[in-house]
Amino acid sequence: MNRDKNLPLTETTYYILLSLLEPAHGYFIMQKIEELSNQQVKLAAGTLYGAIENLLKQKLIQSVKNEDNRRKVYIITEKGKEVLLLDLERMHHMIWITEGQLKL
């Protein structure tokens, strides 16, 4: 079976999708990612903006209405959740076979 063309996700896109399981605006996404990754992944503004733009284009996230019209708020789409789960499975498999090969 052919693999979904969105896979594998980059670390950046994976964390953005993960942090958008609930609605958030740009700066909040950034803080959330820092927290989720134990301060390992720190995105800069330009990089995050470009990544959000790409995810919108791929319809993995969408923007939602909010009161503050100076900042856009995004949330993951159904397709985005699907892709996130597929990537999770992919990584599960990698962990599983690696542990088997190394006899951990």
Added chain:
Amino acid sequence: MIKFKCFIDYDKEEKWLHEMANKGYELERVCLGYKFYYTKPKNVTIRIDYRTFKKKEDFIDYCNLFGDCGWKHIAGSKNSGAQYFKKIDENSQGDIFSDAISKAGKYKRLSSMCGVLAAMYLMLSAAYISGGYMNVKAMLNPKLLYLTPGLWERTGVPFWGGFLFETPFVILRGFVFIIPLVMILYVYLLIKAQLLYNKTKKVL
């Protein structure tokens, strides 16, 4: 103070703006040239992104995201392309990009914009040539733009009289040649931006 300078390499432009701020000149706005105001010498970090926006609210959202991250938008507009940011928070990161691919992305956007403009000017040139408004031969031989019969056979005062009389009209007639020249300029910029894209993609 206004200065005119032309950059394609944003790294060099950022460095220049940093040096200007060291001398006390802070960037106020960019429109054809760079407008500075004089304060005291400061250590300022400037970063440049290249983006145009379809909607006003997209542009506002973009500026606010950078603002939230400690980068104040100081110059550039919805359609200007180049966007200038000044670091205002000591704790924020040293750059507006955290990986090489996204940093190189601005050159990709710049080069595709140049491509669109080059194509537009190419079509415009083709339309002018096929419509007979632009004589390709005259581009190589500007003498053909002078319509006074026998002008080039004349000598002395009759020549200079006719020549100087007609020159303003020739300049107007020849003005259309700016179109293919602009096209060539955009092709040059496109290639430059593409080379910078390839270079930036590899390092950070």
